[in-house]
Amino acid sequence: DTEVTQTPKHLVMGMTNKKSLKCEQHMGHRAMYWYKQKAKKPPELMFVYSYEKLSINESVPSRFSPECPNSSLLNLHLHALQPEDSALYLCASSQAGGTGGIYEQFFGPGTRLTVL
Amino acid sequence: GQSLEQPSEVTAVEGAIVQINCTYQTSGFYGLSWYQQHDGGAPTFLSYNALDGLEETGRFSSFLSRSDSYGYLLLQELQMKDSASYFCAVRKAAGNKLTFGGGTRVLVKP
Numbered sequence: 001d002t003e004v005t006q007t008p009k010h011l012v013m014g015m016t017n018k019k020s021l022k023c024e025q026h027m028g029h030r031a032m033y034w035y036k037q038k039a040k041k042p043p044e045l046m047f048v049y050s051y052e053k054l055s056i057n058e059s060v061p062s063r064f065s066p067e068c069p070n071s072s073l074l075n076l077h078l079h080a081l082q083p084e085d086s087a088l089y090l091c092a093s094s095q096a097g098g099t100g101g102i103y104e105q106f107f108g109p110g111t112r113l114t115v116l
Numbered sequence: 117g118q119s120l121e122q123p124s125e126v127t128a129v130e131g132a133i134v135q136i137n138c139t140y141q142t143s144g145f146y147g148l149s150w151y152q153q154h155d156g157g158a159p160t161f162l163s164y165n166a167l168d169g170l171e172e173t174g175r176f177s178s179f180l181s182r183s184d185s186y187g188y189l190l191l192q193e194l195q196m197k198d199s200a201s202y203f204c205a206v207r208k209a210a211g212n213k214l215t216f217g218g219g220t221r222v223l224v225k226p
Contacts, residue, residue, distance in 0.1 A: 031212040033212075039217075040140045040221075041218070041219075042203050042216035042217060042219050043159060043203075043216055045213060045214065045215070047214055048210060055212070055214055056212075090158060090159070094212060096166070096212060097212070103146070103147055103149065103164050103166075103167055103207055104161040104164060105149075105159075105161065105174075105214060106147075106161070107158040107159045107160065108158060108183060110158055111159050
């Protein structure tokens with residue numbers, strides 16, 4: 001199984017709502033990532049989890065709260081978002097650590113988020 | 117800081133060859149990756165170069181020169197399905213982190 005799954009595919013939420021994005025992989029990867037991507041722009045890294053611990057937070061506002069309940073799951077909790085947070089949110093996974101060999105991140109299909 | 121530069125758009129006809137250049141400035145460089153993304157789709161891995169030289173995978177090849185902070189992706193025998201955005205991305209020394217270039221939109225015409 002070389003697939004990263006994300007739910008939901010689409011999400012519309014108001015600025016006062018609380019919602020969560022979910023990501024799952026069963027490739028045994030110990031590094032998982034959240035990216036934000038605006039139209040016609042590259043993916044921007046938000047968070048990295050390595051061995052279920054948060055290792056990188058790219059100065060993301062606190063209205064985005066990541067969680068890694070176990071080695072297969074990654075959540076992104078959303079609260080009090082702004083319209084400018086509307087974007088495609090991508091989850092990815094990879095082998096953790098090491099510098100030898102091929103370094104490949106596997107991306108999920110993304111959640112398209114609209115904040116009204 | 118770090119930066120990656122790649123052309124914003126390239127147009128070519130079916131069967132042609134396209135080279136997408138990527139120059140980068142970064143400290144603690146580990147390797148250069150290339151990803152393809154079709155409209156509405158997720159990025160998919162194409163190649164990763166950690167050492168100088170050319171890596172060939174079917175119609176796609178990738179090259180890296182660490183001393184010149186430069187790499188390229190070569191797309192050969194272009195097909196309509198190759199119309200997509202192509203991103204170079206630098207892997208840095210500190211942790212599992214990829215920083216993407218702005219992307220090159222490739223349009224293949226009949």
